[in-house]
Amino acid sequence: MEGETKQSIEQVARRIAAQYENNDLLCGREGLTLPDRSVIIEMLKDLRKIMFPGYFGNIDLKAGLTEYFVGDSLIKLGDELIRQVRRALAYCKKDVSRAEEISREFIESLPGIQEYLLKDVQAGFDGDPAAKSKEGVIFSYPGLYAIFVYRIAHELYKRDVPFIPRIMTEYAHSRTGIDINSGAQIGEYFFIDHGTGVVIGETTVIGNHVKLYQGVTLGALSTRKGQKLRNVKRHPTIEDNVTIYANSTILGGETVIGHDSVISGNAFIVESVPAGTKVSVKTPELKMSAQKD
Amino acid sequence: MEGETKQSIEQVARRIAAQYENNDLLCGREGLTLPDRSVIIEMLKDLRKIMFPGYFGNIDLKAGLTEYFVGDSLIKLGDELIRQVRRALAYCKKDVSRAEEISREFIESLPGIQEYLLKDVQAGFDGDPAAKSKEGVIFSYPGLYAIFVYRIAHELYKRDVPFIPRIMTEYAHSRTGIDINSGAQIGEYFFIDHGTGVVIGETTVIGNHVKLYQGVTLGALSTRKGQKLRNVKRHPTIEDNVTIYANSTILGGETVIGHDSVISGNAFIVESVPAGTKVSVKTPELKMSAQKD
Amino acid sequence: MEGETKQSIEQVARRIAAQYENNDLLCGREGLTLPDRSVIIEMLKDLRKIMFPGYFGNIDLKAGLTEYFVGDSLIKLGDELIRQVRRALAYCKKDVSRAEEISREFIESLPGIQEYLLKDVQAGFDGDPAAKSKEGVIFSYPGLYAIFVYRIAHELYKRDVPFIPRIMTEYAHSRTGIDINSGAQIGEYFFIDHGTGVVIGETTVIGNHVKLYQGVTLGALSTRKGQKLRNVKRHPTIEDNVTIYANSTILGGETVIGHDSVISGNAFIVESVPAGTKVSVKTPELKMSAQKD
């Protein structure tokens, strides 16, 4: 290595370290460790095996012995969750002693989540003519995966755990293109088909038997006010039995899509729609001409 | 661990196991093992190396000796495929003895697939001014990756292999945001640019020299009837030499986009378009006002 | 193995190898090795740790000792970069001797990139009411990840390094659904929310304090001319303080969105917009009827 390169490295290392340590954006971390993103992603993998034993990881579960697998997995999961939650709370100067209780409550919530997920699987199978089997839905539907992660993350969001719910849902977002904020409230028999580009905001409320397609945004009207809007309901409410086709956008915290409605693709809706309505986009006029270039 | 936590775990393990084993959604799996998703993903990685030797996996293939690499890879691949197809057939109570034949036919189809892929690479290079080289297309274009996986999965779809084609295309979907159902029929010189959000439904038919951009949906008009629509042609036909720009939606099993047509971005089309047509969206009226908030 | 299968494998191996070696698409590679995609992805992981020490990889960095970590990482990174750049240059028959200089300049650019990224973090936090902390933005916001990778790749794009910038941005694209071409020019305090489906073309120019939402395309009007358009400015210019809401499309190399403008969701813009303009889509007429089927 020439002297020049050596000097570069010394200077760059010094500048990056100084810039980072002196940055007032990032402070108060002396001696603290953030939750470990890769561990949290491992936890999601384990949770998927717990929710759907036998589907992932090449396991041939014996009828009648599933309980061993689940019990053993829960013990490890519970311990790891305590560690990660404790890090997250400590970092944010919150009460660390809650970690054990949060972990226990989380585990107690799992049978309920599983019940929901089995219904979501049913909804996925019923709603998609291309679905060959319920097993296939569990195996490979991105919509189900995103919902699974959301339901897990939501339990931690409700208990005010910092960082971890977002790490979870962003991981699902990365894998599926479906971005469900862990704060949303979503009922049973929920299904998202294809899913790429779906965005469901933090204060969205969704009823039972709702079906969404790719590119649907359930968003806020404006976020120019940034942090001032925190905790304000700024995303829509979707009542039971609503279907929203691809690439439709529904915005605003006071916008309600009434039950049993169907929203066609490419709609852009900023006001409430009464129950039982079929909303179709008036197909935008197209100019047709001979193709030449 | 306090007694409380211990009790929780015991109860939760029991409930989850019972719920899972008693669920009528999921049945008939006693002693059967599903195909292993991670093995199938490995097979895709190996297949990519077979199709484009030297591009992936840091291999410096010697001119004239490529055959060793390909031959050796095919042997391993063929064996693994037999195992996974057998699992899939057994699980669905289909004739397991077909696994060997399917694997052999699949391998025999590979040179043909490679021919198609080399043409797809050409199409990608020709069609994108940002493409610096054909190598770059092979290396990093998500469109090419999705097409590669589709062409592989389609061979298994045609042979009625359960689960595996879908696991493959959903893996590609997860990596690229491009969701091509393995049932679609797609001609040569196919190219998808950027690609995020593209959806190509199961009964779509696409000719030669077709180019799609991100966010294009080739979908069904309605799927409210769910499983009753199975096997019905419900997605459009795109003839040769058609270009469809970003975020356009084309729906319906009887909708045909005639050859040599160009569909502009953001179009929403539910009826056929004659050959040689240029379809442009009448730019929707915009309200322009001084920005204040 | 039956003789039939053996014969198949021999034939297929021969055909694939021949097809590959004789293909005029792929030539001149005798004895040359392409850059290793997986190494380049590892480099991105290391660079993220260098830019945000302590956030990734379970490291508890001691105040005052960050410099060791950064310095050590830079040495390894610099060496690896030389190796990969050299491969890329050699493959394209460019001057290999530039590799060391490129690597050194790249490393020297890192403190500047870090400065930009810390501002991007601030922009992300300020602009999103759902952001609970700046740490959360670093940890899990796909927008920040895509920008980070873009800023890294852009330094190599500027120095005419083949393959590697594209491998980098396509990796980010795969993880985030955000496709930023490494050739784009992007100012400080840049933020992309949700992000799935965003496309930013190669000749795009973006000022400071710009915010984009999911599904925004900054694209070319037409790419029918393919490689003939290379190096022509064909993507828009976005001036300072512009916000563009979800799923809007802005096309054309001469299209300029003037500073301090706001573009509403779902807009389709092919002409320039003067500074300080609020552009809203006239909500397309909706047909409302009772839902029946």
Added chain:
Amino acid sequence: MEGETKQSIEQVARRIAAQYENNDLLCGREGLTLPDRSVIIEMLKDLRKIMFPGYFGNIDLKAGLTEYFVGDSLIKLGDELIRQVRRALAYCKKDVSRAEEISREFIESLPGIQEYLLKDVQAGFDGDPAAKSKEGVIFSYPGLYAIFVYRIAHELYKRDVPFIPRIMTEYAHSRTGIDINSGAQIGEYFFIDHGTGVVIGETTVIGNHVKLYQGVTLGALSTRKGQKLRNVKRHPTIEDNVTIYANSTILGGETVIGHDSVISGNAFIVESVPAGTKVSVKTPELKMSAQKD
């Protein structure tokens, strides 16, 4: 690559393959797969965790919940064992249908093995003044490790499983330098200190409370007759409460070391020793002179 190298590779590949396939040493393997050595080693790792839960693998086992871990591990182990035993039997043209029964019996033998091992731990702790704790014995004593593997392998040896017992004991040999043939019969409270170089032959019989040191050979007098000696008792019998110090050699199938004897280091014994005997080597005469060179 120069033509010369290419030619070399072609010739060498052909010769090695031909030599291997035509070799009459190695035959009858068409379509058969040998047991997978690395899987068998993994099984030993799992078995160690089952025998000593909480000691290996960073697990914090909760009192009262160990059963989940053990139960879950047994299911996986039992399945894997069936697969490997089946391969071994098939390869040797033995009755494959025995695999399931062998696996079940093996699992049923585990509590008994654990009982023995806990006594071996006690013997190790009692017998070694350098042992700081029983935990330390479990953790790191090579003698205990070799005994553990022997006790496991012996169960398979007894059931005439080909290959697998030897793979197991040779793995232990490799890690500890202690070579216990899986055919030996060994009583309870067995302890080997240091252990490097210990050899215990196939037809050795060892009583309870026996202690061996490094370099002890319990071997055959001569093995010139090779395969003709198969199944003949050719290794010694060591009765209860015998201690054999370092580097002693005891040979012959009719040699019996009577109970409660002590054999000093470096002894070479080819005849029986009555019970209660202390055997010491007459220290061989040493020549002492001033050291000069």
Added chain:
Amino acid sequence: MEGETKQSIEQVARRIAAQYENNDLLCGREGLTLPDRSVIIEMLKDLRKIMFPGYFGNIDLKAGLTEYFVGDSLIKLGDELIRQVRRALAYCKKDVSRAEEISREFIESLPGIQEYLLKDVQAGFDGDPAAKSKEGVIFSYPGLYAIFVYRIAHELYKRDVPFIPRIMTEYAHSRTGIDINSGAQIGEYFFIDHGTGVVIGETTVIGNHVKLYQGVTLGALSTRKGQKLRNVKRHPTIEDNVTIYANSTILGGETVIGHDSVISGNAFIVESVPAGTKVSVKTPELKMSAQKD
């Protein structure tokens, strides 16, 4: 799975768990975690890189920048050591608060250990005609590896850290066949050639410039009294400049091999040898006859 197998698993799991939990050998572990053996082994790997930067792990250390590598490694090592020592102390109900001080002192001892090791390398090169280079000694001599691990472990032994020193030296024992108890005291320029079967007991004292060959035991006369001998000096003292050839055995806490002595191979010594003595074994009489069988 047949009911029989299911029942077996349930019974076995219950018995193993009960046997383990009720065993009075193993107690007091409720809620405590043992040190993680695999982490400790990783620490040895890191320490080897710190002691000999550039030799292991494919690193090309730049002259003048080694400090970054070492500094960064030390930070991680120190943290990990605190965690493992804390576990070990807690498990043994010792004062956990010492962990940080122990870790700091350990790190402070490293330059001294390195000084010793560089001298050991020199001794290895000088003493072995088959040594081609000092680099070769560092790279592959098992004697040097065992000494390295001993010197590391000895620092922890001196500070009364439970479990960890033994895990370390047994790992070296497993890899080299050389068993050096971490309690031994060993001077500078120490060299062990070949090494398999060497045993150096806990209370051994070894001077400077000592050389040992394979199979040398520096042991206790008798260990029948087991734990009662704890802390008693029961292994020999070897003074400066002594060479002990292969397979010699030297026993007893009061046995002193005086400085500048040479002990020939296969000697068995239980009494002191004055300084400057050459001890040779009177070659045992051999019976020579014509070989027939």
Added chain:
Amino acid sequence: MEGETKQSIEQVARRIAAQYENNDLLCGREGLTLPDRSVIIEMLKDLRKIMFPGYFGNIDLKAGLTEYFVGDSLIKLGDELIRQVRRALAYCKKDVSRAEEISREFIESLPGIQEYLLKDVQAGFDGDPAAKSKEGVIFSYPGLYAIFVYRIAHELYKRDVPFIPRIMTEYAHSRTGIDINSGAQIGEYFFIDHGTGVVIGETTVIGNHVKLYQGVTLGALSTRKGQKLRNVKRHPTIEDNVTIYANSTILGGETVIGHDSVISGNAFIVESVPAGTKVSVKTPELKMSAQKD
């Protein structure tokens, strides 16, 4: 972290780096990289698969298609060997341009090595009554493993490649306790049983059909002169059809064990033995007394 610890780390890092960089033991490494030990070990794993296709790595090789596997493996192996040999030569300031030739010659030697190994397998099977099958010998006999590695390493030793032969044989030593210097010359049908503690020196010459047992040393009489003895023949010659039983020691460069001799266990031989001799140790007198303590 307290200031104290920080200071420690800074000081220690500085001292270690300085000590290392200034050490005159280790010099001339600026910009040079040593061979990568872990790559060399991987090469041994690959070579074992090439020599015994189907035995390691869970491969089911099809009759008639082995050639693909071998050919593909050879290409990768040859390239990697060039890289590692080049590093070794460069480091020692030897002619780097020989690397390609050495690699080619090495590959050309492999069929010959395989021939030898198949004979060694036969010798192992014939010579050990505990051997159940030739497959078992290949799978798990440490003697065969050590011989395999020796035969490979010897080819590189003969071509004066630095470092690599020793790294190879020491790896085998670590796994088997058998230390064969790569310089030794060994004939065909060679077998080592059990093997722990065997040492075969650099200038040893061994004929055909020789069998050794554990603990046999074929060594030098004295190595006090260290590097001055380099290249002198200092280890014995063992002629055809000799068997040497456990723990015997044979020393000296002029010592010849004549063909068809048998050396009993525990012999210590420093002079030649005529052909056809049976050498037995006169069993050393044993003191027998009643065991009391």
